[in-house]
Amino acid sequence: GEDVEQSLFLSVREGDxxxxxxxxxxxxxxxxxxxxxxxxAGLQLLTYIFSNMDMKQDQRLTVLLNKKDKHLSLRxxxxxxxxSAIYFCAESPGSSxxxxxxxxxxxxxxxxx
Amino acid sequence: EAQVTQNPRYLITVTGKKLTxxxxxNMNHEYMSWYRQDPGLGLRQIYYSMNVEVTDKxxxxxxxxxxxxxxxxFPLILESPxxxxxxxxxxxxxxxxxxxxxxxxxxxxxxxTVV
Numbered sequence: 001g002e003d004v005e006q007s008l009f010l011s012v013r014e015g016d017x018x019x020x021x022x023x024x025x026x027x028x029x030x031x032x033x034x035x036x037x038x039x040x041a042g043l044q045l046l047t048y049i050f051s052n053m054d055m056k057q058d059q060r061l062t063v064l065l066n067k068k069d070k071h072l073s074l075r076x077x078x079x080x081x082x083x084s085a086i087y088f089c090a091e092s093p094g095s096s097x098x099x100x101x102x103x104x105x106x107x108x109x110x111x112x113x
Numbered sequence: 114e115a116q117v118t119q120n121p122r123y124l125i126t127v128t129g130k131k132l133t134x135x136x137x138x139n140m141n142h143e144y145m146s147w148y149r150q151d152p153g154l155g156l157r158q159i160y161y162s163m164n165v166e167v168t169d170k171x172x173x174x175x176x177x178x179x180x181x182x183x184x185x186x187f188p189l190i191l192e193s194p195x196x197x198x199x200x201x202x203x204x205x206x207x208x209x210x211x212x213x214x215x216x217x218x219x220x221x222x223x224x225x226t227v228v
Binding site: 004008035040041042043044045088090097098099100101103104105106 | 117144146148153154155156157158161163169171172203205207209210211216217219220221222
């Protein structure tokens with residue numbers, strides 16, 4: 001089946017690193033994504049990783065993919081108060097031809113000054 | 114500016130009163146879709162469209178209709194809204210269905226309350 005799971009809440013202090021974790025079930029997923037949702041706004045694509053990669057780094061963001069364990073993580077270095085938002089993990093299931101994304105429940109990141 | 118525009122942003126309606134949520138994109142994208150977001154469930158796809166006049170059901174299509182008469186517009190229609198359709202709705206578009214490495218752009222969301 002298609003399922004994506006995330007922890008619901010993470011609180012960190014400004015300047016610390018944040019690590020948001022995600023697990024998924026579809027081993028045929030082609031791409032995995034991280035989206036950010038700020039209050040009252042739509043979803044903004046932060047980064048994505050192709051399933052044959054282990055790691056992708058983009059400025060303060062590092063994505064790690066463990067395909068064997070079906071585990072994806074997003075690390076935000078030097079977390080700022082502006083990073084406070086809901087972060088969604090999503091996958092494009094290889095078993096589907098609809099083009100849909102399967103989203104996790106979202107992790108609320110709270111950054112304390 | 115590349116964007117997906119939804120209207121209205123907020124809507125309170127009564128059970129059974131037909132409503133339409135509009136969605137428009139200015140990127141000439143072929144693929145468009147509607148999601149609903151509910152607490153603890155993430156986003157679930159309602160309907161999608163691969164191109165003009167080509168639409169199909171997503172995971173939670175019951176109670177909804179869509180149309181795609183023009184490439185840029187993809188309205189979501191609730192013929193007879195019920196309280197269980199109270200949710201936050203997002204329209205999204207992408208270049209096409211197959212290129213999953215291209216960004217899916219999301220609208221700002223429509224918060225619908227059905228009383």
